[in-house]
Amino acid sequence: MLHKRSSPLSQAEFSPIYVYARTRLCEPAAEWRCNRRDNLVVRRNMRRAGAAYCSAGFTRDTTRGMRFRKRGLVNMTISPREEEEKRLTEVLDVVERRLDKELEVLGERRGDVVDIRREFWDDVRISFADATEMGETWTSIMQQKELLLERERTHRLAFESVERLAKMHDNPYFARIDFAEEGRDTETIYIGRASLVGEDGETFYVYDWRAPVSSLFYDHEPGPAAYETPEGEIRGELELKRQFVIRAGRLKHVFDTDETVGDDILQAVLSEKSDTSMKSIVATIQKEQNRIIRDEKHRLLVVQGAAGSGKTSAALQRVAYLLYRYRDSLTPDQIVLFSPNPVFKGYISRVLPELGEANMRQMTFRELIEARLGRRFQVEDLFSQTEVLSASEGTPEGEARERSVRYKGSDHFFQTVERYFKRLESGGVRFRPLRFRGDTIASADEMAAKFYSVPASEGFGYRAGQLRKWLIERLASWVDAQMDESWVEEAAELADEEEIQRAYVEIRRRGGFHEDAFDDEDRMTQLLMRRAAESAVEPLRKAVKAYRFLDPVATYLELFRSRSLFASCSPDGKLPEGWEWMASRLEETLDRKTIDHEDATPLMYIMEGLEGFRKVEGEIRHLFVDEAQDYSPFQAAYLRRRFPRARMTVLGDFNQAIYAQSQETGGFGGWIRLMPEEDTAVWRLTTSYRSTKQIVEFSKKILRPEEAADIRPFEREGEEPKLVLVRDGAKLADLVSVEIRRLLDVGYGTIGVIAKSAKECGNAAALLKERLPDEVPITYVTGSSALLPRGVSVLPSYLAKGIEFDAVVVWDASAARYGEDRDRKLMYTVCTRALHVLLVYSLGEPSKWLPDSHSFANVR
Numbered sequence: 036m037l038h039k040r041s042s043p044l045s046q047a048e049f050s051p052i053y054v055y056a057r058t059r060l061c062e063p064a065a066e067w068r069c070n071r072r073d074n075l076v077v078r079r080n081m082r083r084a085g086a087a088y089c090s091a092g093f094t095r096d097t098t099r100g101m102r103f104r105k106r107g108l109v110n111m112t113i114s115p116r117e118e119e120e121k122r123l124t125e126v127l128d129v130v131e132r133r134l135d136k137e138l139e140v141l142g143e144r145r146g147d148v149v150d151i152r153r154e155f156w157d158d159v160r161i162s163f164a165d166a167t168e169m170g171e172t173w174t175s176i177m178q179q180k181e182l183l184l185e186r187e188r189t190h191r192l193a194f195e196s197v198e199r200l201a202k203m204h205d206n207p208y209f210a211r212i213d214f215a216e217e218g219r220d221t222e223t224i225y226i227g228r229a230s231l232v233g234e235d236g237e238t239f240y241v242y243d244w245r246a247p248v249s250s251l252f253y254d255h256e257p258g259p260a261a262y263e264t265p266e267g268e269i270r271g272e273l274e275l276k277r278q279f280v281i282r283a284g285r286l287k288h289v290f291d292t293d294e295t296v297g298d299d300i301l302q303a304v305l306s307e308k309s310d311t312s313m314k315s316i317v318a319t320i321q322k323e324q325n326r327i328i329r330d331e332k333h334r335l336l337v338v339q340g341a342a343g344s345g346k347t348s349a350a351l352q353r354v355a356y357l358l359y360r361y362r363d364s365l366t367p368d369q370i371v372l373f374s375p376n377p378v379f380k381g382y383i384s385r386v387l388p389e390l391g392e393a394n395m396r397q398m399t400f401r402e403l404i405e406a407r408l409g410r411r412f413q414v415e416d417l418f419s420q421t422e423v424l425s426a427s428e429g430t431p432e433g434e435a436r437e438r439s440v441r442y443k444g445s446d447h448f449f450q451t452v453e454r455y456f457k458r459l460e461s462g463g464v465r466f467r468p469l470r471f472r473g474d475t476i477a478s479a480d481e482m483a484a485k486f487y488s489v490p491a492s493e494g495f496g497y498r499a500g501q502l503r504k505w506l507i508e509r510l511a512s513w514v515d516a517q518m519d520e521s522w523v524e525e526a527a528e529l530a531d532e533e534e535i536q537r538a539y540v541e542i543r544r545r546g547g548f549h550e551d552a553f554d555d556e557d558r559m560t561q562l563l564m565r566r567a568a569e570s571a572v573e574p575l576r577k578a579v580k581a582y583r584f585l586d587p588v589a590t591y592l593e594l595f596r597s598r599s600l601f602a603s604c605s606p607d608g609k610l611p612e613g614w615e616w617m618a619s620r621l622e623e624t625l626d627r628k629t630i631d632h633e634d635a636t637p638l639m640y641i642m643e644g645l646e647g648f649r650k651v652e653g654e655i656r657h658l659f660v661d662e663a664q665d666y667s668p669f670q671a672a673y674l675r676r677r678f679p680r681a682r683m684t685v686l687g688d689f690n691q692a693i694y695a696q697s698q699e700t701g702g703f704g705g706w707i708r709l710m711p712e713e714d715t716a717v718w719r720l721t722t723s724y725r726s727t728k729q730i731v732e733f734s735k736k737i738l739r740p741e742e743a744a745d746i747r748p749f750e751r752e753g754e755e756p757k758l759v760l761v762r763d764g765a766k767l768a769d770l771v772s773v774e775i776r777r778l779l780d781v782g783y784g785t786i787g788v789i790a791k792s793a794k795e796c797g798n799a800a801a802l803l804k805e806r807l808p809d810e811v812p813i814t815y816v817t818g819s820s821a822l823l824p825r826g827v828s829v830l831p832s833y834l835a836k837g838i839e840f841d842a843v844v845v846w847d848a849s850a851a852r853y854g855e856d857r858d859r860k861l862m863y864t865v866c867t868r869a870l871h872v873l874l875v876y877s878l879g880e881p882s883k884w885l886p887d888s889h890s891f892a893n894v895r
């Protein structure tokens with residue numbers, strides 16, 4: 036067992052030739068720096084231990100700090116493996132003892148909670164005799180409740196602690212470094228998913244991978260090395276770097292490595308079969324990924340990374356890192372991650388709990404749109420838009436729609452709307468008159484006059500707020516003026532028993548209904564009339580409170596009603612091609628109370644802009660956006676304003692910009708300008724870890740040479756992608772089902788059959804189900820599916836974003852399906868989903884985007 040000690044060591048403990056005295060004594064190294072007293076204690080202990088070792092026949096190896104060599108035993112060796120096995124046993128011992136203790140605590144806490152719940156009412160003093168007694172009863176209930184909450188919290192903490200220790204018992208650490216800080220002795224540091232500290236609070240058996248010192252492991256190979264701490268840089272020599280594979284508490288492999296993170300381990304990890312949920316990469320984080328994970332300097336991090344280069348993985352590790360680094364001030368619910376779709380959301384949801392952290396909030400942009408516009412309109416989603424475009428490909432209508440989608444996702448349109456906004460500061464905002472039963476309480480003109488009477492420098496939000504206040508007052512005085520109207524009298528006559536009773540109590544409270552009162556009846560009538568009038572206008576009041584007097588829809592529509600207005604706002608003074616089509620389409624969809632996906636964010640942007648982004652989520656401190664290349668400039672700007680205090684980590688790959696809305700901006704334009712240059716860092720990840728070398732080389736050829744120039748495969752060998760030309764759908768299904776059986780037999784657990792559109796997927800799934808036995812699970816994945824199942828998933832190309840499969844079958848990669856320019860990136864995205872096997876089938880002439888299309892196997 037490892038612990039701090041000052042007594043001389045027994046002879047039995049001297050079996051190894053190299054005795055790492057510092058391993059036994061210097062674990063609390065991190066504490067040294069913070070606490071001078073501890074520093075002295077540790078150093079004194081080391082000197083004592085040194086003396087003990089020397090008197091027991093060891094000489095000090097001066098070249099290696101406090102390392103001792105037994106005199107006369109030079110040839111007796113202990114292998115690193117034996118040494119590490121011994122150490123592992125000792126650490127597991129500590130974990131076990133801690134686990135026993137925590138289990139005991141957990142049992143006690145659970146007992147407490149059960150007891151309090153059972154005896155809750157016994158321990159509460161209840162009396163409603165008078166106001167004082169009622170007050171005391173209330174206090175007593177509250178005290179009991181607080182007690183219960185407190186015990187539940189400690190029970191939860193004990194439970195989490197047990198969980199963490201149980202995981203630690205399985206795999207307590209994955210690396211060791213020996214580091215000699217300048218002017219100090221060498222320290223041995225073991226690194227794991229969480230730290231393990233001795234009961235004395237000083238002995239560090241394992242350091243958390245997120246501790247500053249742990250970055251030495253990720254960033255350096257043996258030799259001169261340095262790491263950052265909040266107090267400054269610490270330099271020294273990295274003497275040893277060792278990696279472990281420990282499973283179920285057993286040491287499987289030990290590697291000493293000269294590389295930043297050893298290729299052997301990475302090879303082994305990447306060759307593993309994939310799962311239905313994402314894995315943590317904590318043991319093999321690469322240097323360039325570590326830089327992203329630990330960047331604290333910049334408010335905006337933009338990461339452009341090749342497919343499979345670990346963007347999502349790095350983002351999730353970064354979440355865990357931030358939660359650790361700012362554990363006193365940052366909670367998981369202050370972090371939001373935007374995922375591309377619900378399937379992806381489910382796919383990554385288990386990574387962080389595996390790291391021992393509570394989960395951050397996950398959202399899709401679609402959810403924001405639904406929350407804002409969903410009640411009043413039927414809003415098309417991105418996937419339906421993609422399907423519609425795909426189905427109408429080649430038709431004049433389809434082309435016009437695609438032009439519109441591209442344009443509305445462009446920078447030109449964003450600039451136009453921004454300039455339009457500037458104009459709105461001095462006039463042009465549309466208002467909805469406040470009317471009640473044909474009476475105009477406040478006209479649109481009056482509202483405009485009021486709105487524009489507040490100086491523009493105050494901003495839209497303040498102006499809208501002032502107008503709202505004025506309207507509420509206007510409404511109240513209008514109600515006053517209505518008291519003689521017959522409709523009020525009629526409404527009051529319809530008052531029910533309960534309302535009458537309430538009015539009676541109210542009048543009594545104000546001193547009515549006693550012997551001197553003479554006008555009680557009048558007062559009752561007046562009160563009932565006021566109540567009736569107020570409740571009649573209540574919906575109107577609520578609408579005013581919710582800013583419904585602003586008319587963002589008409590304000591947006593105006594831009595497409597006036598050619599001159601649009602042209603004067605556009606940065607080059609021109610109307611885009613197809614402007615008339617866009618204008619009539621907008622008019623027509625809004626009439627139907629529907630909104631095309633491409634109009635949803637601009638509309639929301641104008642809506643919230645006019646209200647001054649009043650629903651800002653200021654408590655959110657970190658925003659992560661995955662697949663950021665698919666966001667239009669409007670979406671980027673919207674998120675920035677909606678989450679104004681958040682630092683942003685934005686990850687994407689412009690080679691995977693598959694939606695028409697992001698084709699014009701090519702990915703990151705909208706993001707990079709969100710914050711000042713000095714607050715922004717742009718990182719690139721170039722090595723692709725997901726796929727075998729053969730698959731990466733194949734997929735690179737789908738891209739243009741300049742797009743693929745930066746992509747490097749990780750050297751993992753596999754089979755060449757297979758290209759097969761087939762005659763018809765039935766033959767295609769026959770061949771694919773044979774391959775699926777083969778792949779399942781070899782042990783691949785996740786197979787993705789990816790077709791371009793949802794319609795083809797329905798067809799493919801039906802054909803495959805006919806041909807495969809029932810025990811082969813085939814799941815048709817749709818836009819609302821929340822989980823990726825094991826077995827065979829049949830899914831449309833756009834839903835495959837961000838996820839991966841052991842084997843990918845491209846269902847019909849023909850020129851007819853992937854013939855357009857934008858299909859190139861889609862094809863690249865689909866092929867890069869494969870870890871080990873890629874099979875590409877084409878019904879007829881293969882797409883020109885496929886490399887080596889001449890090497891397709893003959894028609895089968």
Ligand SMILES: Nc1ncnc2c1ncn2[C@@H]1O[C@H](COP(=O)(O)OP(=O)(O)OP(=O)(O)O)[C@@H](O)[C@H]1O
Pocket residue numbers: 301304305314315316319320321324340341342343344345346347348349688724725836837838839867
């Ligand atoms: N450092 C690493 N160690 C081990 N595995 C890694 C590492 N980095 C990435 N991977 C693996 O590579 C695969 C791809 O990672 P990830 O999904 O994070 O990449 P991505 O850049 O987000 O991909 P894409 O843009 O194609 O969706 C995953 O299986 C992940 O576990």
